[in-house]
Amino acid sequence: MKVDKFLDAKSLACPMPIVRAKKAIQELEEGQILEVHTTDKGSKNDFAAWTKSTGHELIEVTEENDVIQFLIKKH
Amino acid sequence: MTYQPMTAKEVTKKIFNKEPLFILDVRNTSDFEDWKVEGANFTHLNIPYFDLLDGVEEVLPKLPTDQDILVVCAKEGSSVMVADMLSEAERDVSYLQGGMKAWSEHxxxxxxxxxxxxxxxxxxxxxxxxxxxxxxxxxxxxxxxxxxxxxxxxxxxxxxxxxxxxxxxxxxxxxxxxxxxxxxxxxxxxxxxxxxxxxxxxxxxxxxxxxxxxxxxxxxxxxxxxxxxxxxxxxxxxxxxxxxxxxxxxxxxxxxxxxxxxxxxxxxxxxxxxxxxxxxxxxxxxxxxxxxxxxxxxxxxxxxxxxxxxxxxxxxxxxxxxxxxxxxxxxxxxxxxxxxxxxxxxxxxxxxxxxxxxxxxxxxxxxxxxxxxxx
The missing domain is CATH 3.60.15.10 (Ribonuclease Z/Hydroxyacylglutathione hydrolase-like)
Structure with missing residues (x-):
């Protein structure tokens, strides 16, 4: 899948991963994909809830070596 | 207005004394529904912090003026951010020091x-x-x-x-x-x-x-x-x-x-x-x-x-x-x-x-x- 923007939010604590992701996604066009990497465990539930609340689509969540990777399609 | 920390010990005292406290819990709703700070006379409002990034105006009318307000999140970070925004809006609030993490360990x-x-x-x-x-x-x-x-x-x-x-x-x-x-x-x-x-x-x-x-x-x-x-x-x-x-x-x-x-x-x-x-x-x-x-x-x-x-x-x-x-x-x-x-x-x-x-x-x-x- 083509990723239009990548955001490294590793080692950032809540609320920063979402604050940065919100900013990053504002720079995208509808339908474009943002990839975010985080290490804050709470971000898993938060990204799911945030995308639901904003209408963006959380396409995929994967976890690798304590890094949580999100693929988000802008609404 | 300023905002200040409230420790888990202080919140515990309010529970023991059955004091009122208004809790603005800014975690996501599923975490809030699973587990929260509870007291006999505590009231709750759950609005996730990510719904407040553009401003706290919509919350202001929902906050009481006659009781203490405590902003709560998982580890403190988001509650500090929201408490700061509320204090900018001239409201006097506290945040739970250490968040639910500290709450779980007190x-x-x-x-x-x-x-x-x-x-x-x-x-x-x-x-x-x-x-x-x-x-x-x-x-x-x-x-x-x-x-x-x-x-x-x-x-x-x-x-x-x-x-x-x-x-x-x-x-x-x-x-x-x-x-x-x-x-x-x-x-x-x-x-x-x-x-x-x-x-x-x-x-x-x-x-x-x-x-x-x-x-x-x-x-x-x-x-x-x-x-x-x-x-x-x-x-x-x-x-x-x-x-x-x-x-x-x-x-x-x-x-x-x-x-x-x-x-x-x-x-x-x-x-x-x-x-x-x-x-x-x-x-x-x-x-x-x-x-x-x-x-x-x-x-x-x-x-x-x-x-x-x-x-x-x-x-x-x-x-x-x-x-x-x-x-x-x-x-x-x-x-x-x-x-x-x-x-x-x-x-x-x-x-x-x-x-x-x-x-x-x-x-x-x-x-x-x-x-x-x-x-």
Whole structure:
């Protein structure tokens, strides 16, 4: 899948991963994909809830070596 | 306006005193619904922090002006951000220092009462998670029962009381929280006791806690009498301390009874649970003060913050002790059970010494309420 923007939010604590992701996604066009990497465990539930609340689509969540990777399609 | 931290200890005081508090919980809704800060006169509003990034205007009219406002999140960061925004909007608010993480770990020691020779018994109320630990102190010696992993609290408390911890007990192999028992025993040179039937798979040495055994604390013979009382787990053991206090572990709570399923053998242990509650406990004095290992809601707290009740009163009022029909009892304790505690299988493995996660991982495992009871 083509990723239009990548955001490294590793080692950032809540609320920063979402604050940065919100900013990053504002720079995208509808339908474009943002990839975010985080290490804050709470971000898993938060990204799911945030995308639901904003209408963006959380396409995929994967976890690798304590890094949580999100693929988000802008609404 | 400014905003300031409120500590878990200060919030605990408000719960004990039944004071009002307005909680603006900015975690996501599923986390909030799973587990929150509760008090008899606390009111809640849940708006996730990510819905407030563009401003707090929509919340302002929903915040009361006649009571304290506490902003709560998982680890403090988001609540500081929201508290800052609210203070910019001229509202006076506090945030929960350390967030739900600190809330889960706060222990409040409360004095339960005297022992006959002048010793004392204390209850350590883990207010955020509903776990209860105990310390029996007599003549410069102490015993700790069902210690949580915040071992420093117990070590400091004993030191303050100028008592040496001699014995550390777990009433059973816990599934909802990580025991601090082994670490306290190691640090102090105390003996660590665990019921052998719960310890079949443990990877460490321990003393076998079996029914009928008496352990003395201090030179003046405070007896801790172990009473085999299976049901929550096959090894579950209660204690009668000083012929006055019944430490009932996860077998009997104030407003509920233990669930028999967390070690995976609900059906096998229903009969044991009934035998313990309806026969073994019936044979004890009604005057014993029941001190359980958990509470489920803050309504179970007494005015001084303790969680305790006379055994006789529980026989009269606790629903779980008044189910006459055995088949009905069986269905109550084995069907429609509440969800299991978070990561309960892993927690059991930690308590068996099979896995040794780091502190952060231990915290994550313990997130949420204890859920050891059925009603």
């Amino acid at each position: 222990l409040e020691p409360v004095r339960v009462g005297d022992l006959k020779d002048g010793g004392e018994i204390y209850q350590f109320v883990r207010i955020g998670k509903g776990c209860l630990s105990y310390m029996v102190i007599s003549d410069g010696e102490a015993a700790v029962i069902d210690a949580t992993r915040m071992t420093d609290v117990f070590l400091h408390f004993a030191k303050e009381k100028q008592a040496t911890i001699k014995h550390v007990f777990d009433t059973h192999l816990h599934a909802d929280h990580i025991s601090g028992g082994r670490i306290i025993a190691k640090e102090t040179g105390a003996s660590y006791w665990l019921p052998p039937k719960d310890a079949a798979e443990v990877t460490f040495d321990y003393n076998k806690l079996e029914g009928g055994r008496e352990v003395m604390i201090g030179s003046t013979a405070i007896s801790i009498e172990a009473l085999y009382s299976p049901g929550h787990t096959i090894g579950s053991t209660s204690f009668v301390v000083d012929n006055t206090y019944l430490l009932s572990g996860d077998i009997l709570f104030i407003d509920s009874i233990g669930r028999p399923d967390l070690a995976g053998l609900a059906d096998d242990w229903v009969g044991d649970l009934r035998e313990t509650l309806y026969k073994r406990y019936r044979a004890l004095s009604d005057e014993l003060l029941v001190l359980p290992a958990h509470f489920m809601t803050v309504s179970e707290l007494n005015e001084d913050g303790t969680v305790s009740e006379k055994l006789g009163k529980l026989f009269a009022e606790n629903h779980g002790l008044n189910i006459k029909d055995e088949a009905v009892f069986r269905s109550v304790v084995s069907e429609n059970l509440p969800p299991q505690p978070n990561a309960y299988q892993q927690i059991r493995e930690v308590n068996m010494g099979k896995i040794i996660p780091d502190e952060e991982e231990q915290r994550e495992m313990e997130i949420g309420p204890n859920r050891c009871a059925v009603r």
